[in-house]
Amino acid sequence: MIEQRKVFMDNERSLKITSVCEAIIKWGAYALAFLLPLFFMPFNASVIELNKQLLLVVFALILLIAWLGKVITAGRLEFKKSWLNLGLVVFSVFYLVSASLSKNLYQSLVGAGGVMAESFFSLLALIIIFFVLINNLKGRQVVRGIVFALVLSGCIAGLFGALQLLGKFILSWDFAKIASFNTVGSVNSLEIFLAGLLVLSVALFSESNTARWQQIFYGAAAVFFLLMCLSINFSNVWWGLMVTMIIVIALGIINRERVSQYRLILPMVVLAFAVLMLLPIQLNIFGKLFNVPIEVAPSLNASVDIDKQVLKEHLFFGTGPGSYAYDYGLYRSTALNQTDFWNVRFNQGLSKIVTQPVVLGLLGWLTWLAVVISFAVFGFIRLIKRREDGWVLALGVFSAWLFLAILQFFYTTNLTLELAFWLMLALAFLTIKSLSSSVVQTEGNDFADMDAITANFDRTSPLASISSFVFVIVLVITISVLYLGGSYYYADILYQRGSVAVTDKNDLEGGSTTISRAVMLNPYNDAYLRSLSQAALLRINQEFSKPQTSQRDAGIQNLIATAINIAKRSTDLAPLNVDNWAQRATIYRAVTAYTSGADQWAIDSYKEATKLEPQNPFYFFELGRTYVLVADLLNEQAQANKEAKAKMDDYLARAQESFNQAVALKADYAPALFQLAVVYDRIGQVDEAVSKMKQVQAAYPQDVGVAFQLGLLYYKQNNLDLAKEQLERAVILDTTYSNARYFLGLTYDRQSNKSGALEQFEKIASFNPDNQDVKTILDNLRAGRPALTTQQPTQLPIREKIPQVQ
DSSP states (O other): OHHHHHHHHHHHHHHHHHHHHHHHHHHHHHHHHHHTTTOOOTTSSSTTHHHHHHHHHHHHHHHHHHHHHHHHHHTEEEEEOOHHHHHHHHHHHHHHHHHHTOSSHHHHHTOOTTOGGGSHHHHHHHHHHHHHHHHHOOOHHHHHHHHHHHHHHHHHHHHHHHHHHTTOOOOOSGGGSSTTOOSSSSHHHHHHHHHHHHHHHHHHHTBSSOOHHHHHHHHHHHHHHHHHHHHHOOHHHHHHHHHHHHHHHHHHHHOTTTBOTTTTHHHHHHHHHHHHHTSTTOOOTTTTTSOOOOOOOOOHHHHHHHHHHHHHHSTTTOSOTTOHHHHHHHHOOGGGGGSTTTTOOOSSOSSHHHHHHHHHHHHHHHHHHHHHHHHHHHHHHHHHHOOOTTHHHHHHHHHHHHHHHHHTTTSOOOHHHHHHHHHHHHHHHHHHHTTOTTOOOBTTBTTTTSOEEEEEOOTTSHHHHHHHHHHHHHHHHHHHHHHHHHHHHHHHHHHHHHHHHHHTSOOHHHHHHHHHHHHHHOTTOHHHHHHHHHHHHHHHHHHHTSOOOHHHHHHHHHHHHHHHHHHHHHHHHOTTOHHHHHHHHHHHHHTTTTSTTHHHHHHHHHHHHHHHSTTOHHHHHHHHHHHHHHHHHHHHHHTTOHHHHHHHHHHHHHHHHHHHHHHHHOTTOHHHHHHHHHHHHHTTOHHHHHHHHHHHHHHOTTOHHHHHHHHHHHHHTTOHHHHHHHHHHHHHHOTTOHHHHHHHHHHHHHTTOHHHHHHHHHHHHHHOTTOHHHHHHHHHHHTTSOSOSSOOOSSOSSOOOOOOOO
16 A cells, blocks of 8 residues: 555646656747847847857757656657657767868857857757657647747837837937847848748638637738838748748638638738749839848859858868868959959858858758758648648648748748747647657647557666667766856857957957956957957057166067967968968968068968968968068068068069959059059169059049159159149148158259248148258248258158058
8 A cells, every 4th residue: 555655646746747847848949039130249249149149059958858858757768759859869970070171160060150040059959949849749729829928929029120220219228229129130031030920820811610819910910011011122031931921821711620711811912922022023012111231142143153162171070160261261252352242251141051061061951952852842731632620720730830941941040030940940840740640640749649559668668768868968068068058159259258358448458358268268269269369469569658667678579479379379270261261371470570581481381371262362472561560670681681572572572462462352452553553662763653653643643652752652653743633632631741841852952842841841831940960951941052962862851651542
């Protein structure tokens, strides 16, 4: 009797624990569906994606622990059988291999910047959620609850996005006072998300036997989502809506018993608008209401070309999730240099599907296509053949999933779109599979009798021990992930604080200390290291502005060593990121005069940058500037040392070659043309210098530095009329430009315009009262002598910063 009572109490306790686990899964799914589209935090550099990733991972681990707890206490493991499960497992394995082979392991596994959704951990969290849901949700009412939470979240996200686009900013943070900011991501991704919910809402609105409040809610939500789509008007969305609305209408007409034919008017209206918006007349019905920014992405041809180039080198597994920006820089077309986006590095291709061959290789890409296409065919056929209860719900979630799948061919992705996709996939799997005539539905559990692999065990069985062991392992992993994730999350907060302190408050020491703490918490994020090295460089410049002391010089040497070491760490950590090499080169170049060997290190670093982005003229331009700087440092020695003179000439020749490479890539690249003209002038090819400088002036007619340099070149050619014209232009553009006035005064003097020359040098004297050369020239002019009684100047006489084309 006592033993029976003990068994009874144990069973009752197990039932309670099982019920608690099931409640955690159900309410966790509700909360996740509602919170993730809305969730962001203002404390990080990445206010949207990083916070969503953290939320996603936390919910995935909670749901997984609840599932394992349920399995152990119930003594029953159940896993739904389907080819879809196998396909997703194979895809996950290929994804992990691609991430493991990546040269930026942190980027591929964890994610950074705007590609958090591509990281393996994000995919793993989504797959965990998928498997937890399909193996634990019991009835269609739970599915309806998840759908309701998601649609309600979409209404709030859409309303907030509408206020943002109208310029009605309700949040006080600076990043939120931009029209394009919303809780989903880009404006186009917001429309895609709302359009997916539009498909879901119109299908549920058309259901015959449903509560009145649900009709009103889904009908109103559908109208709101349609208005938002019309206002934002991303053309690719209308293609997806047209396809899915045809399916909803066609299948709704076939199944008249479960679909109200009168309510099919709403999907017909959506279809009509989709067709209308795709007409060549390009209607924009509500476009004037919203300030919709234009989004730019690589073209289809450009994206496919990069796919081909990458697959030649990395056929099976690609270059790793999150690595598209590196491949884009390496393989992009030179034709892009003739556009305004020549120095923009895209981190995704035209769409998710077009990006996958680069980051996953052929195996991962084809597996994903097979999974998506086969489930789309399976779901469509099952909806045609079956008419059971829950058919409209299945139609709604499947159509919404199909819309999101179609848009993966047209647009990139983010975490909100990924969660919506995987939620709809899980719910569509359950609702469509439960339409099978072979399924005998259990009261309160519409999915209980679906085909599944089951294993029952008691507490003494080996399977119970294995389950308990797995539970402990998962619990330990969860604690570890939460600890590491929390550390990385706090590191990003510190990084943001430090960056603000450096850039906005000019608190270089405090900002550097804060970023250093971020690096200690997360030493794998190369962006932190770049910012820290930049802060160290700014501190070096700050120290040089102080009076010279032995303590100051020692501090500068320590800062130089720190900046160099940190920059080197960033390139070691992420060698494919051209920004790391450019930052490293910038630091070497800045300390060339004070650090032995830094000149060659700067040159080598810029050469590495040109290898990573061989079609980008910017890095050839910076390489040329580095050669010029090294030549400048040799200039004084070259006056008396033939060997130094030969080295200087060699560096100038290399600079000329680099600037020519930049111009070859971008013929209208004014900064390179400007520097090329300066180099030509220094090596005595004044005619070539004039030709290049005239090209620069054609592009920048109001640039004071260009006018001065061109005037100076004409002066050297003894073309005094043209020199006068350009130098007068420079003085008009900048009345305090002493060197321009200096050569203008000399030009006037040589043209016998003594009063004009005197006026210019008197102005210069007022700006530079201690300049002895100017005083001598004034004495000469007032005495009726030539301004210069010696040879013409070979260097600029007045110390001031020379304006340059940037």
